[in-house]
Amino acid sequence: MxxxxxxxxxxxxxxxxxxxxxxxxxxxxxxxxxxxxxxxxxxxxxxxxxxxxxxxxxxxxxxxxxxxxxxxxxxxxxxxxxxxxxxxxxxxxxxxxxxxxxxxxxxxxxxxxxxxxxxxxxxxxxxxxxxxxxxxxxxxxxxxxxxxxxxxxxxxxxxxxxxxxxxxxxxxxxxxxxxxxxxxxxxxxxxxxxxxxxxxxxxxxxxxxxxxxxxxxxxxxxxxxxxxxxxxxxxxxxFDPGAVLATIEELKITVTHMAPTLLHDVFEHPDIDRRDLSSLKTLFYAAAPMPVDLLRKGLARLGNIFVNGYGSTEIFGITLHKHDHVLDGPQHLVNRLKSVGQPAMNTEVRIVDEDGNPVPPGTIGEIAMRGGACMTGYWNNHSATAKAMRGGWYHSGDMAYADENNFIFLVDRKKDMIISGGENIYSREVENALSEHAAISEVAVIGVPDPRWGESVRALVVLRSGKSATEVEIIEHCKAMIARYKAPKSVLFVKELSRLANGKIDKITLRRLYGKAES
CATH class of the missing domain: 3.40.50.12780 (ANL, N-terminal domain)
Known part of the structure; x- marks a missing residue:
């Protein structure tokens, strides 16, 4: 020892x-x-x-x-x-x-x-x-x-x-x-x-x-x-939902960890009503928010066993406990379900401005965390380490505000990040892969609502003059370049991409124009 x-x-x-x-x-x-x-x-x-x-x-x-x-x-x-x-x-x-x-x-x-x-x-x-x-x-x-x-x-x-x-x-x-x-x-x-x-x-x-x-x-x-x-x-x-149900019953599982997408598939499995799940005392979910209708179904079937966690590979930092999963009751308690919880044991969390200074409750800033569970840094990447660990705090890039009881409410995610089935997908990475297609002149990637995955990847493509490509061709090209789950599930062909005054692509406008599931 x-x-x-x-x-x-x-x-x-x-x-x-x-x-x-x-x-x-x-x-x-x-x-x-x-x-x-x-x-x-x-x-x-x-x-x-x-x-x-x-x-x-x-x-x-x-x-x-x-x-x-x-x-x-x-x-x-x-x-x-x-x-x-x-x-x-x-x-x-x-x-x-x-x-x-x-x-x-x-x-x-x-x-x-x-x-x-x-x-x-x-x-x-x-x-x-x-x-x-x-x-x-x-x-x-x-x-x-x-x-x-x-x-x-x-x-x-x-x-x-x-x-x-x-x-x-x-x-x-x-x-x-x-x-x-x-x-x-x-x-x-x-x-x-x-x-x-x-x-x-x-x-x-x-x-x-x-x-x-x-x-x-x-x-x-x-x-x-x-x-x-x-x-x-x-x-x-x-992950196999039928196997999950069988194992919970047969081995009397007491604790498990599932992204909301997986829990959805478990509840939709035909064996759900004939399996004894009473041994479960804690179901930890993370990686994506829990839809209210899914949570309501889970509470009705399993009881108040849910715990939400917020963090990253760099540090685990925030928890929404079982007693905070209140769907019906005083509004201030119900509102806590919109948060990711309070700072976890051994982790300090604060909301900071661009200079790293803490902001008052209710003010939007960046989530910064520090504690014993924090990473040392990034391998062979001193610049990224210095940027992320400014002042000894890990800067998440997530924008949020804290209430008077230090419940943390996310208002935006890391720039251009898409969460699909609990997996973080960065649009820049997908755009880099798509840009290598010979027929593509410009491309922007956004997330769109998806009833199963939470979000799915959509590519907005401007073709080169005189070139042609199909949606299937572009998706298959991307799958050959990066992991298949990161590839677009849909492609829209547009004449031009909206831009800001400084020439950068205006993704806020693109999401407004093309970010609906039925587009």
Whole structure:
């Protein structure tokens, strides 16, 4: 154990000592105890050391949710190695950019991504070792995972991390069209685990169902919250509403995390009325607002078990608690549902003006946050770090106001950001991809209301003189350039794009003209 506040590696060891034979991870019918999780994490960590890795070296994971994901994080929690989860939904050029930016010593990957990696291997770091997690279909240029582990032992590692050492680098989309690697230290992840577990009321007897992708800070944050108090993590490979309902009933799930879009699909599933969901005590939602009609349906079916969270990969900071989910009652209580909540444990939140000065209640400004769970900065991006962390506060770019009780009300989101199905999509990134189409002269991307996804991506396209293109052609072009979920779901062809006096595209006018779902 380290001295001072515990880190996630200390928690891993503590759980193995106190709850050795209790379930730590339940995945596809397999149960891994806390004792086994520690041994597996130590084995993977020592195998990395045998492969030549040393403190500060990076190891990447390209996979859907699976039990090995927890070992991957655990190995880095016990050492000074840095975990880099890679979004499996990204296109080849995006994946190559991240791997070249972070230069991992080892890449752990699933066999299903062999073709993707093979198409970009010539561009990737020459010294990177490829380790395939699946024995079947393993390419000849990759090592077998079992063989890689054979070089490791179950013994504790000789080196332990310091609180300020990086634990993971999680890439998040940036408004410039390039992903930014958010550096999260061992201390920051421990602080987030504590804060999340406190806000959600996690206990050792809980069973926490996670189906959101483990490359995302949301799922990672819930995994460490569960293990902070020795609760079991029930991991699904991906989201399947029928499987979610069955698992809640069969394994008596007490806590889960879903974006509102996923909850909508669960409630629309034909099994909803025949499944016993009474074990659920907390349903945490984030990534997008909860529509009032969906919340009303959820409260009627599940009771007052909802908790909303606001934050980002950089820092988790604001919570709307169960007792604040009031649909009928005094107006000042009902109005709180329009907020994202109050500052979470261990996080300071203030609304500031352009100079970073706090503004009075009711005044719109930018949300700024600081606390133990805040990132260290952005990997290889000092300018973005300096801009985001001005004065020691993380500046979110979200505009909001606070009321007299410090409930935070969002009034606008980060510039040009679209939230579709809980995923942040930045219009600049989509515009950059579309601009490479030979027939497109100009393009602007906006979000439009979508009954299922909350928002969907719409491209407004000005074609080059004498050129032609169809909606389908443009969408497919975009899917080849960036992740498919970021591509437009609709394309409108326009003669010109509205502009401001300074020549910049006027997206306020474009949203007014073309931002309705029926356009």
């Amino acid at each position: 380290t001295s001072g506040s515990p880190l996630m590696g200390d928690i891993l060891e503590r759980n193995a000592l106190l709850y050795r034979d209790r379930p730590a991870v339940i995945f596809e019918g397999r149960t891994i105890t806390f004792g086994q999780l520690l041994e597996q994490s130590q084995t993977l960590a020592s195998a990395m050391r045998a492969a030549g890795m040393r403190k500060g070296d990076r190891v990447a994971m390209l996979a859907m949710n699976r039990a090995e994901y927890v070992d991957f994080y655990g190995a880095c929690e016990l050492t000074g190695y840095i975990a880099v989860p890679v979004n499996f939904r990204l296109a080849g050029p995006e994946t190559a950019w991240i791997l070249n930016d972070v230069e991992p010593s080892v890449l752990l990957f699933e066999g299903q991504y062999t073709s993707l990696l093979d198409s970009i291997r010539a561009e990737l770091p020459a010294t990177m070792r490829y380790v395939c997690l699946d024995s079947e279909g393993r390419p000849d240029w990759a090592e077998d995972y079992a063989g890689f582990l054979a070089a490791g032992t179950k013994q504790a590692m000789p080196e332990r991390p310091h609180p300020e050492d990086p634990l993971c680098i999680i890439y998040t989309s940036g408004t410039t069209g390039r992903a930014k690697g958010v550096i999260r230290s061992h201390a920051a992840d421990a602080a987030q685990a504590y804060s999340n577990s406190f806000e959600l009321g996690i206990t050792p007897g809980d069973r926490f169902l996670v189906m959101m992708p483990m490359f995302h800070v949301g799922a990672r944050g819930q995994q460490i919250a569960a293990h902070w108090h020795g609760a079991a993590l029930v991991l699904h490979r991906g």
